[in-house]
Amino acid sequence: MQVKANDRIETFHDLVRVLKTHPEWLEELRQLILTTELIELPKKFEEFIENEFKPLKKKVDKLEEDVAVLKQDVAVLKQDVAVLKQDVAVLKQDVAVLKQDVKILKDDVGMLKGDMFEMKLKDKAPSRFGFIIRRCKVLSAEKYVEILDDALDENKITFEEREDALDVDLVATGVLTKDPTKKVFLVAEASVKADKRDIERAYRRAQIFKKATDTETLAVVVCKEKTQGAIKKAQELDVILINVLR
Structure with missing residues (x-):
């Protein structure tokens, strides 16, 4: 050199x-x-590019493609869920309407049962009340309305009491089974399942008829089932509670 x-x-x-x-x-x-x-670093870097980086980049690219597909699937799933939510909302509305219809149907059936129970009570009054009164005669609505109107005219009862008593289920006359010389009125409420309100209603209306007729009036509730509240209230107010099987 x-x-x-x-x-x-x-x-x-x-x-x-x-x-x-x-x-x-x-x-x-x-x-x-x-x-x-x-x-040797440049050479090793080239080897890294060829042997490590490029395969890794391919994997990343494939992963990105998979993620893109997954996003599409998620988007479709979201749409399906949205449709499902709408269907569920419609179903809930239908169920709500159905519940209302069922409730109305139950109420109608309950009223029908009550009406039939009341009709049977009037038809079988002599046998239902035989242990209480004899010579049982069920008064027609026209007859007991006349009694209440006369009592109103004579100021024995108030107009509100008249209106209350008009909704009574059954009014009958007869003589006490244990004392045939004593004439009485019998006021009855019919209830498939009696509660304390039925007892109170029968007692209240019996008292109105007692004032209207100046005659002893028995309060009776006829039922197929009864609550403990009904039993207790009947004992308190001396209301006769009659259970029937049919």
Whole structure:
């Protein structure tokens, strides 16, 4: 290696200038300064690109495609869920309407049962009340309305009491079974399942007829079932509670 006079190096800038003048020296200097690992780094980086990065990028690209498909599936699922929610909402409305219809039907059936129970009571009054009164005669609505109107005219009862008593289920006359010389009125309420309100109603209306007729009036409730409240209230008010099977 021939060194020229102007190749004298005293500063860093002299070194840079000389290396530019002799590029072959630069390669030798690089080999002296850099380790083998650093020298081979570009080659290893290329190998990394080929063997690691590119396969990884393919996997990432595939993953992105899968995610895109998944997003589409999720979007479709959301639409299906939205439709399902609408269907459920419609179903809930239909169920609500059905519940209302069932409630109305139950109420109608309950009223029908009550009406039939009341009709049977009127037909079988002598047998139902035989242990209480004899010579049982069921008064027609016209007859007991006349009794109440006469009592109203005579100021024995108030108009409100008349209106209340008009809704009675049954009014009958007869004589006490235990004392045939004593004539009585019998006021009855018919209820498939009697509660304390039925007892109170029968007692209240019996008292109105007692005032209207100046005659002893028995309060009776006829039922198929009864609550404990009905039993207790009947004992308190001395109302006769009759259970029938049919």
